[in-house]
Amino acid sequence: MEQVQKADVIVTAGVTKVYEADGVPVNALNGIDLTIRSGEFTAIVGPSGSGKTTFLNIISGLDSPTAGSVRLAGKVLSEMSGNELSDFRRDNIGFVFQAYNLIPVLTVEENVEYIMLLAGVPKAERHDRVIAMLEAVGLEGVADRTPTQLSGGQQQRVAIARAMVSEPQIILADEPTANLDSKTGADLLVMMRRLNTETGMTFIFSTHDPMVMEGATRLITLRDGRIDTDERR
Amino acid sequence: MNGTRSVPTTLPTMILKIAFRNIFRQKRRTILTALAMVVGFALLSLTIGLSDGAYGGIIEMFTRNRTGHIQVHREGYLDKPSLYKTIDNLSAVGEAIQNTADVEAWTQRVYGAGLGSVGEKSTGVQIIGVDVAREIQATRFDNKVIEGSILAEIASHEAVVGKGLAKILSAKVGSEIVIFSQGADGSIANDVYKIVGIAESGDDITDRTGCYLHIEDAQELFVLEGRAHEIVVIVSNINRVDKVTSEIEANLSDSTLDVAPWQVIAKSFYRAMKTDQQGDAISRWVIMLIVAIGVLNTVLMSVLERTREYGVLKAVGTKPVQIFWLVICEVVIIALASICVGALLGILANYLFSIYGITYPEEITYGGMKLKTLYAEVNVRSLYIPAITVMLSAAVVSLFPAIKAARIMPAKAMRTH
Numbered sequence: 004m005e006q007v008q009k010a011d012v013i014v015t016a017g018v019t020k021v022y023e024a025d026g027v028p029v030n031a032l033n034g035i036d037l038t039i040r041s042g043e044f045t046a047i048v049g050p051s052g053s054g055k056t057t058f059l060n061i062i063s064g065l066d067s068p069t070a071g072s073v074r075l076a077g078k079v080l081s082e083m084s085g086n087e088l089s090d091f092r093r094d095n096i097g098f099v100f101q102a103y104n105l106i107p108v109l110t111v112e113e114n115v116e117y118i119m120l121l122a123g124v125p126k127a128e129r130h131d132r133v134i135a136m137l138e139a140v141g142l143e144g145v146a147d148r149t150p151t152q153l154s155g156g157q158q159q160r161v162a163i164a165r166a167m168v169s170e171p172q173i174i175l176a177d178e179p180t181a182n183l184d185s186k187t188g189a190d191l192l193v194m195m196r197r198l199n200t201e202t203g204m205t206f207i208f209s210t211h212d213p214m215v216m217e218g219a220t221r222l223i224t225l226r227d228g229r230i231d232t233d234e235r236r
Numbered sequence: 237m238n239g240t241r242s243v244p245t246t247l248p249t250m251i252l253k254i255a256f257r258n259i260f261r262q263k264r265r266t267i268l269t270a271l272a273m274v275v276g277f278a279l280l281s282l283t284i285g286l287s288d289g290a291y292g293g294i295i296e297m298f299t300r301n302r303t304g305h306i307q308v309h310r311e312g313y314l315d316k317p318s319l320y321k322t323i324d325n326l327s328a329v330g331e332a333i334q335n336t337a338d339v340e341a342w343t344q345r346v347y348g349a350g351l352g353s354v355g356e357k358s359t360g361v362q363i364i365g366v367d368v369a370r371e372i373q374a375t376r377f378d379n380k381v382i383e384g385s386i387l388a389e390i391a392s393h394e395a396v397v398g399k400g401l402a403k404i405l406s407a408k409v410g411s412e413i414v415i416f417s418q419g420a421d422g423s424i425a426n427d428v429y430k431i432v433g434i435a436e437s438g439d440d441i442t443d444r445t446g447c448y449l450h451i452e453d454a455q456e457l458f459v460l461e462g463r464a465h466e467i468v469v470i471v472s473n474i475n476r477v478d479k480v481t482s483e484i485e486a487n488l489s490d491s492t493l494d495v496a497p498w499q500v501i502a503k504s505f506y507r508a509m510k511t512d513q514q515g516d517a518i519s520r521w522v523i524m525l526i527v528a529i530g531v532l533n534t535v536l537m538s539v540l541e542r543t544r545e546y547g548v549l550k551a552v553g554t555k556p557v558q559i560f561w562l563v564i565c566e567v568v569i570i571a572l573a574s575i576c577v578g579a580l581l582g583i584l585a586n587y588l589f590s591i592y593g594i595t596y597p598e599e600i601t602y603g604g605m606k607l608k609t610l611y612a613e614v615n616v617r618s619l620y621i622p623a624i625t626v627m628l629s630a631a632v633v634s635l636f637p638a639i640k641a642a643r644i645m646p647a648k649a650m651r652t653h
Contacts, residue, residue, distance in 0.1 A: 065551055066647035086555050093553020104548040104650065108257035113250070120247045121553045165552070 012172055012205050013039040013062055017071035020057050020228075031057040033228040034071065039221075041172070042203045044196065046210050046219035053225040055209035059175050062207075063096050064088045076172055093121050097166025097204075101178035103158040105150040105165070111137070112146040115164045122169055136164040140194060156187035163191065167198060173205045180212045192218050251558060255565035258542075265538050269567075270574045272530030273626050277578025278585060280523050280622035282612065285586030286594075287516045289613035291509055296474065297607075298505060299498045300375055301437055304343075304468030305477050306484065307501050308333070309494050313465060314501065319348055319420055322463035323493065332487040333469055338480050340472045343370035344464040346454040350417030350425070352397075352447055354405040361401060362445040363415065365454020365464075374470045377448075384409035384433035391452035395429035399436045400444030407431055413447065419459035427457055524625050532633035535567055539637040546641045547649025556642035563638035564631065571630040575623050582622065586612040 020032040032054045039045055047055050060066035062073050064080045073080045076095050083091060098104075105114050112133055119129045137143055140160040150158055159179060166174050174195070180188030196218055199206050208215055216222055224231040259266050299305050307314075308329065310321035323329055326344060333342050346365030351358055368389045371377040378386050387394050395413050397405070407413060411431045419425040429449060437443055455461050471480045477497045485495045499506040539546070546559055589612035600607050 060647035063551075065650075066645065086557070089550065089553050089555045092551065098551055100548075100650070104544075104551075106254065106545065106548065108254055108261055113253075117250065118552055120250050121555075121558075123247075 010041045011038050012041045012076055013037070013207075014074040015062060015071065016074075018058070018061055018068045018073060019070040020054070020061060020066070021069045030228050032061070032068070035228070035230060037223070037230065037233075039205060039207060041205055042199070043221050044199050044206045044219055045221040045223060046208045046216050047223045047225060048210060048216055049225035049231070051211075054228040055225055056177050057228075058225065059177050059207065059209050063098070063173075063175050064092055093118060093169070095172050097169065097171040097174045099159065099162045099166050099174065099176035099179045101181045103150070103155070103162045103182075105158055105161055107150055110147050110149055111142060111153070111161050114150070114161055115168050118165060118169045124169075132168055136168045139167075139198070140164045155182050156184070156191070159183060159187075159191060160194075163195065167202075167204070170202070171204065173207065176206065176208045178210055178212075179208060180210065180215060185214070188212060189214055247558070251562050252565060255562055255569060258566055259569060262538060262541075265534055266570060269531055269534040269538075269570050270577070272527055272534065273571055273574030273630060274578045274581065276523055276527030276530070276629075277575060277622040277626050278581040280520060280625060281578065281582025281618045282585045282589070283516070283519060283523065284618040284621055285582070285612035285614060286589060286610060287513065288615055288617060289586075289590060289611045290607075291513060292474075292613050293611055294607065295498075295509065297438065298502065299474070300470070301380070302375075302439060302442070303498050303501045304374060305471045305474060305498050306469040306481050307496055307498075308467040308469070308484070308488070309465065309496075311492050311494050314494060314496065317347065317465070319418075319458060319460075319465075322420075322460060322465055323467060324463050326462060326464055326467075329467060329488060329490075329493070333467065333484055336480060336483050336487055338471050338473065338476050339469055339484075341370065341374040341470045343367050343374040343468050344451060345371075345466040345468065346451055346458065346460055346463075347465045348417055348454065348458045350415045352401070352405065353414045353416070354407040354411050354431075357405045359401070359404050360445065361397075361415065361447040362442070363417070363454055363457070364446055364448050365451040365458075366448055367451045374468055380435040380437050381433040382436045384431070386433055387448060387450050388432075391450040391456075393427070393429050393453060394432045394450065396433040396435050396448040397431055398443035398446035399434055400440065401446060402431075402434045404444065409433060415447070415457065417457065419457070421459045423459060425457045425459070427453075429453070520621070520625070524629050527626060528629040528633045531567070531630050532636070535563070535634050536637045536640075538566075539563060539641050542641075543644060543649045546644045547646040550644060551646040551650065559644075560638045560642040563641050564634055567630050567634035567638075568627070571627050575626055578622065578626065579619050582618060583614060586614045586618055588612075590614055 015035050015037045018032055018035040022029045022031055035058065047058060049055055057066065061068050062075060067081065078091060080088065106117065109117060115133045115136055116129050119132065137146060140163055142157060142160050142164065145153060145157060153161065180191060183191065192215055195206060198204065210216060220236050222234045308323065310323055313321040330342065333339055344367050348363045350361055350363055352361035366377060368387050381396060382399065387396055397407055397413065409431055412428050413431055414428050415426060417425040435446065435448065437446065455463065469484065471477055481495055481497045488495065549559055593609040593611040595609045596607065
């Protein structure tokens with residue numbers, strides 16, 4: 004059977020991040036070289052402080068590396084202005100955070116719609132996509148609720164719907180199941196895997212959750228800011 | 237899903253929606269911010285209302301009692317008064333003034349210096365020949381007479397002397413005053429007048445020297461029949477003085493006559509008022525500063541509290557400029573609401589003080605004018621100046637927090653709790 008060559012969506016070269024903690028430099032990342040291909044369902048694991056979240060922040064342009072470069076969907080992030088980076092994130096990356104990070108004053112529907120508003124998607128299309136996305140994550144009945152009226156699992160589903168609604172190339176999820184019970188976490192994982200299979204989106208997780216690790220098609224272990232192991236399944 | 241509710245159409249609508257909801261979400265902080273603005277607005281409005289009321293009252297009293305709003309003289313009279321610089325065609329000038337719109341009243345006066353004697357006491361006097369009926373209408377001359385009676389409307393060789401002059405001459409109502417002077421034809425002018433009243437104008441100099449005669453008696457004394465030195469005009473609205481001055485000038489079309497508003501006639505008084513008003517601006521700046529600091533404090537706290545949210549907004553693709561406008565929008569919405577409430581309070585306070593006033597424990601004197609009660613004025617200035625001040629100070633002080641929010645690094649912001 005002919006093997007389809009998938010594109011490289013993320014390429015990092017020598018990514019290093021040094022923080023100042025009380026005047027003492029702390030090396031969070033030490034020269035990470037990594038390539039992630041389109042459609043991969045990747046879990047980044049490692050002990051606390053190994054640099055997982057820092058790495059996700061840097062490859063998404065939420066933070067800048069002290070040294071090294073990140074090429075994402077063909078663009079070098081460090082060459083972009085603040086506004087360009089905002090547009091780029093909006094169009095190419097969907098985020099799912101450990102603490103959900105929904106906009107508290109907006110309803111579920113508005114939270115999911117917000118990114119499309121930023122992208123200038125027409126009203127009718129926005130509406131249809133919001134409906135479809137909320138159905139896909141099983142939140143049909145809570146569109147008018149605010150985040151505080153939802154359970155943790157529901158909030159994380161909204162976050163996933165928000166991350167996916169604009170059909171980005173990449174979904175970055177930082178410990179998405181950390182605040183959820185095991186059943187809800189498992190349901191979400193199944194849902195994300197299904198979306199990955201159906202849409203071909205690239206998923207990258209940072210996680211401590213063995214269930215997520217088990218479901219991943221690629222497992223990268225970080226230790227002391229370096230790649231310890233990189234295993235494709 | 238319940239997808240029947242309409243969704244916002246545009247991004248600015250959504251930004252406004254977020255701003256509105258943030259305002260209502262942080263009620264206590266919103267109330268504190270709004271309170272600083274409302275109190276600042278009301279204080280500023282009241283300060284302006286009282287200041288304008290006080291100055292308006294002083295100007296009204298000054299112009300009504302003394303100068304009138306507009307004066308007409310022979311060319312050069314104001315710079316160098318002279319017995320010979322008279323308005324000769326009085327009836328034509330009077331008619332032209334009477335026919336000018338917004339003229340409420342006018343009167344004519346004759347001035348001359350002389351020596352006044354009562355019994356064995358003599359002193360220099362300023363003779364003021366007044367058209368009694370017109371003077372009452374224009375400058376409320378009857379109100380100035382504090383003892384005895386006013387001059388008869390027909391020339392009767394009567395005199396009303398200033399309170400200070402009466403004291404100097406030991407004159408009483410019923411005394412006779414002999415006046416010595418010089419007529420316009422060079423003759424010796426002297427005559428005897430019966431003092432029928434004592435006047436108090438509120439101006440010490442006028443009260444120490446002023447001797448009021450019927451204009452016809454004064455014209456006879458100075459041999460100025462049918463002539464006067466000054467025409468005093470009162471307009472129905474003091475704010476239209478400049479316009480009426482120009483109209484009178486046009487109606488008279490006589491280059492030998494000077495038509496001047498009170499600001500020119502009483503230059504030093506006008507300058508003193510202006511300087512005083514500028515002094516009041518300092519108190520306005522102080523109030524503005526207090527408002528600005530209050531707003532800065534609450535807005536900055538609000539931004540700091542929501543650092544994480546701004547980080548999330550940026551992470552999902554909101555541009556820095558959109559976050560900047562979100563913060564500005566919140567402050568502007570609060571400022572607009574505060575201006576409305578502040579305006580109501582300001583109008584109410586100024587209205588109450590315009591009716592009841594503030595009575596001084598002791599009478600105060602300003603430019604020779606005695607004031608007992610300070611009244612506020614309800615005017616447009618007392619609304620638009622505080623409105624601009626509150627809006628500008630709110631917008632300016634919110635720039636710093638707005639820029640701070642716009643420049644937030646998402647990763648760092650989202651680590652904030």
